[in-house]
Amino acid sequence: MRIMIWGSGALGLLWARRLHNLGADPVLITRTGRQRDRIREEGLIVTDDRGDVHRCSVPVFTPDDRLPRADWVWVMVKQTALDQVREQLNRACGPDSEVWLWQNGWHPQWPFTEGTWYWWNTVTTEGALRESENRVRHTGVGSTWVGSLLSPTGGPELKRLPGLDRWVFPDPHIRDRIWTKLAINCVINPLTAVWGVKNGQLLHCKEFPALAKGLLREAVEAARLQEVCLSFDTLWEQVQAVCRRTALNRSSMLQDVESGKKTEVDFINGAIVRTGNKAGIDFALNREMVERVRDVEGTKGK
Template identity: 45%
Template sequence: MKIAVWGAGAVGLLWAHRLAGFFPGTLLLTRTREQRDKIRAEGLALTGLDGVHRIARNLDVRWSREERLPACDVIFLTVKQTVVPVIAAEVRRVGHSSSDIWLWQNGMGQERLLGDDIDSHRLYRAVTTEGALREGPACVRHTGRGETRVGPVGGESISPLTAGLIRVLVSSGFSIFPDREIDRRAWEKLAINCVINPLTALWNVSNGDLPGREGFSAWMDGILKEVVRVAEAEGIVLSEAELSEKVRAVCRDTAANRSSMLQDLLRGEKTEVDYINGAVGEKGKQHGIPTPFNDRLTLLVHRAEEEGVPEGEDGLSHPPSSG
């Protein structure tokens, strides 16, 4: 089985390192030639939860824009959601007619961004609560223990290819499970991201410091109420109380993590807010459900994309009224 990991951020590097232990020659596709050359020269270093450093040197590391790339049976698409439509044609080039594609993005709607040429039966959502931090082009740290759920986007049965890969990973001790309720899992993760990503980004704090911020509970309650209402309109039943507990658990279990949205702002890059809080706002409009908390956060994060991480007034002092 030939596996590709497309995207060498924190999640991509974590899984590339893991896969290399069982599938030598796992293809890792980087955004830049510089990162490719660094990993080729030094190997990919992983610092585990136990503090031990391990280096993988048996990866097939390529620049994603190289003309000739090998065909792969399973593709882990770990790029940001904003990049998915840009590389859609290239993803088709790396796969073949029966390749499975695992979508690891934080937001919603990524399957539509790939276009109509890819059969939806080949698409899987991978919803993870694992924490990882990219410490350099060739270095990643595992920062929080979690689990990964994988299920078909179209709600069909899981292919023998994906089922076999999951079995290998489970037998090796990884917490990864097939899940036929993956849409509900995706909504649960969306809800968690709607809270943690923008609030850590705008307050410039790590996940572990978030619950201690003044105003956190009011913002979390307002955000989650909106997500629960919108999800219900989409046919997904969620529990606000359970989501609140999960948000706090993720903050605790990934305490050292800086959210992807905060990291994007610190690097001066575009965030995925349109596919997270913005997606809730758009779905809310379709169903006639007001979403003032998520709308405000989308606006504030866009402002921070232009002006940088707020150092003074962050716009979070006065939460909006609930819709």
């Protein structure tokens, strides 16, 4: 089956090689012609979690090229680019295509309903670092869950690609899993971005415990407004565990700040704020994080 990976960041490159090994027909979509040409010339180079290096070749295009039709389209761009990709999906999707959304945070228009294809949402704990336009390092083995925000049908028919169920699991409660990850991200991402520290360094910041717990309490209340029940105590343990497990990692929000890019704060802390506003509740700490991250956006990497 043909799986189109729209977005060639770290996870996109990692999964292209994995799908290639499973015998699928992966196709990569890059944002730039420069990245497309480099992958075409040099291949895709992946360093696995044991340090072994692998090279493979996959078809690669930009959105301006003539695109093949795909059975599954995995949209692996950041939330900031999602709306633009949505407008172009009909160029790759046939009437029976299925679209998987791999974004962090919560888009204000989810669940999407446009098009004749079926929409799936995914949550992943895989870790990867893109080292160059065609090189990626697998930094953390994780799992991926997929389900529908439109109906509790579990997940797509994974057996269509034998072996995929080693890494991907259907989840009829994907909304709960999305909000769990959002709550964790609403602490780690903005604080690393504003303070300019790696994940593990958060645990040594004097302000961290009180501020993190305050952000989490607001996230738990926002989730409740969405009919999602989260445990504050469990989330606090998970935040600390993620900081320890990924101690040397720079969060995606910190990387965006350092490179002068627009961050996803509007879809993470901003999602908490919007949820509260609809109910007449001011989630002040998350609102403050949105403002503080916006203050540092564009101040570096220029």
